[in-house]
Amino acid sequence: MTNTAKILLKILLNGNLHQNDLERYLDLDLNSIKKNLKILDNYLLSNRLGTIKRYKDIYTLEKFNKNLIISLVELDILSSKDRQDILCIKLLLNGKLNLEKIKEELNISRTTLQKDLKDLKEYLKQSGIEVESKHFKGIFIQRNQSVIIKHILCEKIMRLFIGKEYLTKYQIKLLKEIDTLNDFDFFEIFSEITKEFKIGKFNITFYALYSMKCIENLDNSFIYEGDIFQTHSEYYNILKKLEKMKLDLSFEFKKFVAVIILKALYFPMFDLNLKNSFNIFIETLEKNLELELHEKRKLIKLLIKKYQIGYLNKKYDLFWIRSKTKSNLQIQFGNIIQNMIEKTNIQMMYGDILGISDVILDFYIEKEYSKKLKLLFIVQNIEGIESSHYKKVFSHIQIFYPKAEIFIETILDLKFGVIKEIEEYDLVISEFENIDFKNSKKLCSLNIQEIQSMISEIILLKILNKFNKYIIET
Known part of the structure; x- marks a missing residue:
């Protein structure tokens, strides 16, 4: 069992993934991934813990039992x-390390230990x-800082x-x-703090506080001084509130x-690399989406926390695996966003990149x-029971698209030329195979979910077209 195979197991425990996504999560070539998937599958089968199956390049963990998570602990x-x-x-x-004891506990050679110690020093x-x-x-430790x-x-x-x-x-x-703590009791304290200062309940924030509280409990003379953030103008006001x-x-x-x-309130301001990365990213979005100033400000508010959390998740190896439920267009846009972020010289987990692309x-x-939004529906019949159903569907559509103009005609209207200037509609939706215009889509059944998906796809195509120049340049 390799360390990479173990990481693959972590990923597959979170959901099924396409082999291309595995490459993005692990930053490894496909041959290395397949080799480690084979190692992992052999381990699972030999220990009767499950198996890995592949369907059309999508890998899934099957028939795994409750002992699988427990078995992870056994993998030293x-x-x-x-x-x-x-x-x-x-x-x-x-303040010190007994090297012989450590060598035995970790079950490693003296050479391996010496190499690790050299890097640590x-x-x-x-x-x-x-x-x-x-x-x-x-x-x-020679000097205690x-x-x-x-x-x-x-x-x-x-x-x-x-x-x-x-x-x-x-x-x-x-x-x-x-x-040394009761995590439920500490979570109550954490919840009070996040509520008072409106900083959100994030894993990293919680465990930063939890870890330092454990350190205080282990340190009889715990003093916290000399942090650069203690010079911030709001520091003492926050301390007084606490x-x-x-x-x-x-x-x-x-x-x-x-x-x-x-840090939770102003982190990007304090981390120069993250701040520069975010500014470059926003400027690229502003240029390609042709944003007005008020739109740019709104998008910054929506993205800044996502960007920060994505950066920290990568820094602390916090896996967030997203299930494969996206269309090819969404994946294409996610890849564009990944390319943009990489060009700003910071790294993020692929799952966080997809989260950022969703916000955009x-x-x-x-x-x-x-x-x-001008929509035309071509149906078989607009009288009787169908008429009532169509009205309900269209009323729901106009909740999401208040300025949508919705027209409905029959297939006979189209056949005998009643419908004019088809190209003026943003989308023509029909129940018939033989209707094939540039702006037309076939509908299996006239329902809100399918219509919503079609409209979203039209808008997604628009945003991808806006990034055409960026794609060509990169």
């Missing part, structure tokens, strides 16, 4: 990064934390909590040693809470709703 597959995170947490929490050195080795005694250490610890522990469902036995054992709330939290921990609230599509469709 740790990447080099996983091992370094474990070493980092134990070193920063305890380099990583810590970049943050101003020096580590020294003592012969036969292990390694020790408390604020930096707390931030690194918080980030590493967050990763464990976020990926809790997919951890190995050793990672779970380590997390149990760290987790003090007035009846929260079972220390004053020192409330300092950290105030920092997290500031919804925004543009709503914009089109406000315009005049």
Whole structure:
């Protein structure tokens, strides 16, 4: 079993995916993916946990039982990064590492351990934390930079909590040693904070606070000072509000809470790479969608949190897998958005990119709703019971498209030339195979869902046409 195969299992547990999407989620070539899918399938079959099936290049996990998630824990597959995170947490929490003990616990060679430690020392050195080795005694933190250490610890522990469902036995054992809280009680506190400051209940925000609270519980002299966000003009106002709330939290921990609230409210302003990326992305959308100033501002409000969460999900490896329910046009647009984001030099999970493309599509469709829409329905009969049904359907359509002009004619009207200037209609919808105009669509049955889908597709084609120049340039 490989680490890639384990990631594939995480993905397939979230839903069926096309092989092209697997490439996007894993950033691997198709041959590597197929090789690891085979490894995974052999493991599942040999342990009677299920099997992987492929239908028209869509992979699905079948016949899996309740022991499958449990079996993930039994897979002690740790990447080099996983091992370094474990070493980092134990070193920063305890101030030292017993190398012989760690080597046995992780079941790795001395050479592998030395390589991981070398990379870890380099990583810590970049943050101003020096580590020294003592012969036969292990390694020790040479200079204690408390604020930096707390931030690194918080980030590493967050990763464990976020990926809790997919951890190995050793990672779970380590997390149990760290987790000193009742998560339900802490969630109540978290809910009060998010409600008061209107910052939303996000996984990353919750586990940032939860992880730091665990660190405080493990640190007898917890002090939170020296954070750059504590110089923000709103920091002390937020801290005062927190003090007035009846929260079972220390004053020192409330300092950290105030920092997290500031990040949640203004994160893109504080991260230069993310801010620049977002601005470039918005400018590209503004140009291609020909947005007016008020439309641009509205789209920014809709997208800024999605963009931020997409960036953080990638940073903390928080998987969000979207089921394959989209049309080819939606996939095409999603690929355009992916290309645009990649050109801004930040990375996101494919699922988050699709989420961002959905927001843009919804925004543009709503914009089109406000315009005049001329629809013609060609049916077999408009009298009797059908007439009542059509009126109900059309009344529902006009709720979504208040400026829609709806016309209904019979097939005989078309045949004998009663219907004039077909090309003036935005969409001609009929129940007949032999009606084939540039702007016509065949309907299986006249129902709201099908009509809504057709209109959305027309609008989607419009937005794709607007990006034609961008597609050619890229």
